[in-house]
Amino acid sequence: xxxxxxxGNQIRPTRNVVALMTLIxxxxxxxxxxxxxxxxxxxxxxxxxxxxxxANLSKNAVHIQCRDFWTPKSLAExxxxxxxxxxxxxxxLSHMFEDIVAALIRDPRPLIIDEADHLLNKKMLEFVRGIxxxxxxTVVLIGEEELPQHLTRIERVHNRxxxxxxxxxxxxxxxxxxxxxxxxxxxxxxxxLAAIVKASGGRIRRVSxxxxxxxxxxxxxxxxRMTLEDWGSRDFYTGEPPLGRRDxx
Amino acid sequence: MNVSEHxxxxxxxxxxEKAWAExxxxxxxxxxxxxxxxxxxxxxxxxxMKRWHEEGxxxxxxxxxxGKTLTYRVxxxxxxxxxxxxxxxxxxxxxxxxxxxxxxxxxxxLFAIAAARPDLELKEVQTYCQFLFKAGFLxxxxxxxxxxxxxxxxxxxxxxxxxxxxxxxxxxxxxEGCVAWVPEVSA
Numbered sequence: 001x002x003x004x005x006x007x008g009n010q011i012r013p014t015r016n017v018v019a020l021m022t023l024i025x026x027x028x029x030x031x032x033x034x035x036x037x038x039x040x041x042x043x044x045x046x047x048x049x050x051x052x053x054x055a056n057l058s059k060n061a062v063h064i065q066c067r068d069f070w071t072p073k074s075l076a077e078x079x080x081x082x083x084x085x086x087x088x089x090x091x092x093l094s095h096m097f098e099d100i101v102a103a104l105i106r107d108p109r110p111l112i113i114d115e116a117d118h119l120l121n122k123k124m125l126e127f128v129r130g131i132x133x134x135x136x137x138t139v140v141l142i143g144e145e146e147l148p149q150h151l152t153r154i155e156r157v158h159n160r161x162x163x164x165x166x167x168x169x170x171x172x173x174x175x176x177x178x179x180x181x182x183x184x185x186x187x188x189x190x191x192x193l194a195a196i197v198k199a200s201g202g203r204i205r206r207v208s209x210x211x212x213x214x215x216x217x218x219x220x221x222x223x224x225r226m227t228l229e230d231w232g233s234r235d236f237y238t239g240e241p242p243l244g245r246r247d248x249x
Numbered sequence: 250m251n252v253s254e255h256x257x258x259x260x261x262x263x264x265x266e267k268a269w270a271e272x273x274x275x276x277x278x279x280x281x282x283x284x285x286x287x288x289x290x291x292x293x294x295x296x297x298m299k300r301w302h303e304e305g306x307x308x309x310x311x312x313x314x315x316g317k318t319l320t321y322r323v324x325x326x327x328x329x330x331x332x333x334x335x336x337x338x339x340x341x342x343x344x345x346x347x348x349x350x351x352x353x354x355x356x357x358x359l360f361a362i363a364a365a366r367p368d369l370e371l372k373e374v375q376t377y378c379q380f381l382f383k384a385g386f387l388x389x390x391x392x393x394x395x396x397x398x399x400x401x402x403x404x405x406x407x408x409x410x411x412x413x414x415x416x417x418x419x420x421x422x423x424x425e426g427c428v429a430w431v432p433e434v435s436a
Contacts, residue, residue: 012364013363013364017364049349049350050360050361052349053345053346053349053350053361053362054361054362054364054365056345056349057342057345057346057362057365057366058365063345063349065349081408081409082409084408084409084410114349178360181356181359181360181363182356182360208356208357208360212356212397216396216397219396220396
């Protein structure tokens with residue numbers, strides 16, 4: 001079902017949704033003796049979390065969003081919480097590990113760990129590797145562009161990665177899909193969409209912000225169609241900070 | 250409900266089993282139940298209640314009329330079978346997306362779940378968000394205007410299962426103009 005066409009003509013998932021779903025399905029279909037960890041990486045704003053939400057819903061995955069200040073015990077508590085396995089705060093980490101493994105063996109769901117860059121310290125990656133080894137469940141690490149480089153330095157984890165997939169910037173087709181939601185009563189011309197994608201650097205968040213902005217402008221002006229010419233020389237939202245003003249520098 | 254593996258490892262697990270057997274079939278109980286039935290010292294009975302509560306084996310259900318004595322019931326056993334897919338119910342799909350986005354508009358949620366739940370409409374997402382907002386699960390970072398949507402932030406993340414509305418029958422006393430009885434609501 002990872003093929004975009006399989007979703008019908010009405011709603012097509014963005015290409016990063018398709019990429020992540022394809023990765024998960026490939027790892028799930030692996031031979032029993034092959035490793036089951038995978039990495040989905042890319043710059044922030046490329047829509048990795050949107051893709052992860054779709055994977056979560058479709059695969060009934062256990063989805064964890066790591067925090068910078070987490071310890072291995074925080075991670076274990078978060079996983080137990082998502083599994084709805086009763087957690088006793090006085091338990092040791094090894095007891096919690098056993099509870100997680102038991103729950104995932106009983107109910108084999110993929111484990112998706114978002115913001116996995118935060119796992120790199122404090123032995124949390126070893127904890128995740130242990131869960132994978134003992135359950136053989138699919139484990140997907142989602143992180144920033146540099147995540148694969150960091151992981152290749154940790155041989156025991158690197159050896160278990162079955163697939164590396166990079167998140168792609170939004171393209172024109174993604175922008176068309178976004179326009180259906182963020183500018184649903186306004187027709188956005190192809191040239192304006194292309195300009196938005198270019199100005200947004202392919203970042204889903206910025207594309208949707210620009211579309212909302214243009215739709216709001218169209219509604220205020222009482223028009224139902226917007227072209228690049230209508231938009232004129234006005235700037236798009238690019239996320240770039242404004243230049244310093246010379247007079248006050 | 251079986252005694253957890255954790256409590257089996259302790260030296261007094263036999264006493265634990267005996268105490269658990271006393272309360273397991275009771276619809277509601279207090280620490281005094283163990284004092285009266287097993288002649289436990291009050292401190293030991295309270296210790297048991299505290300531990301069972303921490304282990305998730307019992308759930309608190311308010312106090313007695315004195316307003317001080319805590320009452321408990323046995324917590325429902327989590328299902329061992331696979332959890333229902335998050336796609337199956339509308340609140341569950343929306344709640345899952347809310348917990349992952351944390352700061353969002355109704356359109357963000359609709360877009361995030363569109364490929365998995367193409368049947369959902371913006372109005373359904375907005376209605377559920379308003380319900381969560383009224384219940385204090387969400388806070389509004391920006392109120393909706395005629396031309397732009399409200400921006401919400403998740404304020405209370407209580408876990409993976411979606412809060413949902415449930416209608417309950419209550420007994421109203423028109424003489425005193427008050428709700429005379431509310432049934433215990435279970436999820």
